[in-house]
Amino acid sequence: MSMLKSQTPSSPSPNEGGGLGGRIQRWYREVWAELKKVVKPTPQETTRMTVAVLGIILTFSIWIAILDAILTVITQNLESRFQR
Numbered sequence: 001m002s003m004l005k006s007q008t009p010s011s012p013s014p015n016e017g018g019g020l021g022g023r024i025q026r027w028y029r030e031v032w033a034e035l036k037k038v039v040k041p042t043p044q045e046t047t048r049m050t051v052a053v054l055g056i057i058l059t060f061s062i063w064i065a066i067l068d069a070i071l072t073v074i075t076q077n078l079e080s081r082f083q084r
Contacts, residue, residue, distance in 0.1 A: 041049070
């Protein structure tokens with residue numbers, strides 16, 4: 001885990017001890033601190049990201065459909081040549 005210069009490793013408080021319970025408490029405290037840093041996207045950002053994802057899905061769907069059509073034609077031509 002890399003730390004910034006401003007961060008210092010937190011040492012267990014005296015009531016935590018070094019056992020499993022203390023480590024679990026420290027873990028929950030660190031997780032909670034990280035969750036406080038989370039920034040929710042604005043509605044505009046959410047819309048923009050959704051449109052981008054849908055655009056990528058549409059692009060790949062069209063690409064796969066074209067590739068499927070080409071491979072279908074090739075396969076049918078090969079089948080007709082070998083069935084004679």
